[in-house]
Amino acid sequence: MSFNTQLTRLLGIRTPVILPPMAFAAGALLASQVHMAGGFGFLSPTYSGTDAFEREFALARMLLGQPTGALPLGAGFLGWKLDADPAHAALLDVALAHGVRCVWLSFGADLTRWVERVRAHDSTTLVAIQVNSAAEALHAARTWKADIIVAQGIEAGGHGAASAPPLLNLLPQVLRALTVLPAPPPVLAAGGLTSGAHLAAVLALGASGGVFGTRFLATPAALYTPAQKAALLAAPAGAAVRSRAFDALRGTLGWPAGVDGRALAMPAAEAYDGGAPLEDARRVLEDGVRTGDPRAQIVWAGTGVGEVTELQPAKDIVRELHDDAAAHLRASYALLQE
Template sequence: MAMESVSFNTPIIDLFGIRLPIVAGGLMWLSDANYVAAASRAGVMGFITAASFPELPALRAEIRRCRELCQGGSFGVNVSMLPKLVEGEQTQAVFAAIAEEGVRFVETSGRSPEAYLPMLHSAGIKVLHKVPNLRFAIKAAELGVDAVSIVGAECGGHPGLDLIGSFVQAAWAKSHITLPYLIGGGVGEGSQIAAALAMGASGVVIGTRFLVAEEIWAHADYKRQLIASQPTDTQLCMQSIRNTVRVLRNQTSEAVVALEASMAEVRIEDLLPLVSGKIGRNAYATGDWSQGLLSAGQSLAFVDRIEPVASIVSRLEQELLQALERLHRIAGEPRQSTGSFTTSIRKGL
């Protein structure tokens, strides 16, 4: 079967104008123009993390650099909002800068984007909102976002409080929302993309699998530790303050869990000396992976080498096509007859 001739056309591909149904999710401190543009050139979607550039002139400069490096390809900006609006927060100004720079796509997470949707949509910006549970996806759809990412319990970063797995959420969402949706959390192999499409998703969001990309500026020692790690080498922290995060198991994560267990009532102020984002950024810079809360998901199972983003995407694509070939054989279709299968892909699974 000539699987290399298959062209994909899901709603997410149409929305972003990309070649494959893959979104490279925003990675705090790491998603810069080099990485995002590499994703774009490889035919997938990427987002600069606005929080990695807290000064607006620096964010504007990174957006402009990314646009040049993308060579006409799609890219966006990730805006991760705190659960509640706090005094001095720059979210409104960040969105205004993004709109002024002509960015066409935004990935939001944290609290509801409702207050900013009129401004973003009036600027022609499409909004992908990331949630950890189907119930939040339903709410986001009601608010009028353009697409949602639903990340399961396996994801690195924030999997929410309910810890529902990606496999369940992928199929569950199909009967509850008509909005295009992505599935993330533990996704790092092409066969999982095929499964997500078969269950009704328009694509997948991948984070951990891309952490070892050459274009990620983090130290090689950190990347080598990810390659040496297993899915069991992640740990859940900060559940005591209802801000659960899945990270690489290290001295800091163990200390956080121990502190949480030792106190009857934990406050964020008690954890800040351990969980400050600056500690994690320093770990990326120095390669000392023992310090800081370093987001990592269970797709560490598939992290096996340092290579360019384009090579990772190519491997995912080949694995996806191989999975579709297996399904084709299971369905008992004649190998010489490829038309019906290819057509079904082009219409969107």
């Protein structure tokens, strides 16, 4: 059985399960495995230069058996990084040269320049725009003619707008806003999704697919370290919190206003949020690293982290999400007929 949504038709995939571009986590191996299982995977740049990114694409070509031509994978880029760093813009050019199927853009004050760069390179390359409000979604669809809208709720791991509503509020808002268009693009739901039941729920609400970030971090193919994966698997429900402390500790402060991150709670972040000077919070982090405290590491994760309890191959995750979502949708349909 295959799903039939606007997204699956657009991308030619069997299952509306999307691996997002997660820095230092989603590389060629994971993206390729998701693709081969029937979903769609995005690579994230390694931030180690164009040579390292070229090696990722070489690995993808080897895994997929496609030495030349376009690749059935995507790549994601941060707008503010593209604006600030020519080296990051060069990574976008690498992805375009390899013929990625879709470019995912997010967190830019004005993404026009980068959307136009993608369009100018190849009119067949799709553009996905991540948004945190209905107004942003309508702007992306009208102004940039986005091929895919990614509606990211406050539950998402990693970075997002602190003002974003919960996904179950945001998704209907975005879908309703887009109805004014003659041909609305497909909408992906992102934020806290971990199960087939979640996928079935967002499809029932009108999404064309679901984005599963945290779930795919707990795979052998993810680039997270063994310690980060162990922390994810051990984390209870409620362990992922939003804060600007994580970026303050890392020194990554170029994010647009209003953007913060969600990661596993850690003593250093708690100290910073409690009013400790940054130097003191970093000292807490250094002390934790020195003593081997597993909480002395930044582990990005969404609110569904407590439901991710085992390390699984990516293909098994895609198959499980597909089968469980199908079963839930069949059950819902049967209930409607009673």
